[in-house]
Amino acid sequence: MDNHQQSHRLTDPPPDPTKHVHPVPTYTSLANQNFHGHHHKYSHDDYCQRIICCSCAFVFFYIFLFLLTFVAIFSILNPKVPKYNASSITINSLHVNPSNAIVSADFTLFIEAYNPNKRIGIRYRNASRVTALFRGNRLCSGEIPQFLQPGNNVTLIRIGMKGETEVDPDDRALLLEGIAGPPSGEGLKLHVLVRVPVSIQLDNEVTIWRFRVDTYYTLMLNSIAPRQPINIEKSEQFFKVDFMEWL
Secondary structure (H helix, E strand, O other): OHHHHHHHHHHOOOOOOOOOOOOOOOOOOOOOOOOHHHHHHHHHHHHHHHHHHHHHHHHHHHHHHHHHHHHHHHHHHOOOOOEEEEEEEEEEEEEEOOOOOEEEEEEEEEEEEEEOOOOEEEEEOOOOEEEEEEOOEEEEEEOOOOEEEOOOEEEEEEEEEEEEEEOOHHHHHHHHHHHHOOOOOOOEEEEEEEEEEEEEEEOOOEEEEEEEEEEEEEEEEOOOOOOOOOOEEEEEEEEEEEEEEEO
């Protein structure tokens, strides 16, 4: 027994305390770890952020390009606002029925259109409307013919208007007074609403802008007697632009 223990000590000597023993590392298997969900979430968020950044960059680039183009066109063409003046009006017929309040009217309005731009043409499109009103009553209406007004041009637009309407007794009396001729120093107020869609064309060929122009005239007339010379003693106008579509 002693010999056996002694032999065991000889084969298994005690460890040297001066010798450093490295610990054996332990490994944990990642096979059972679930990292798929976290990785998928990170990739999805990153993809969304990239899409948002690219979209914002595209929008800002488009706005910048549009503003740059607009400034370039504005600087090169130097566009100016056209002018429209109601030059004269002719009362072809104005009949007030004595037995009822029906009024039939036939007017011809002349508008002087001035386009001061050199390379910009104005095309007057269809679906225009011109209406003559007296104290809120629509007497007659017509439309502006379609045509292209070139640059640096003055065009006299002839607008025929016809219509029939019913007015109240007070307005009927005023119309009869206007036909006979208002008292000296007094004018007869007539309103004219012009609504026309137009397109702006570069060098009369390329359309660069489309919108609608609404012009509201207030005309002070010395008379509305049919087939008689009529003077426009005073003319006021107000207009606005309704933007409908680009390019």
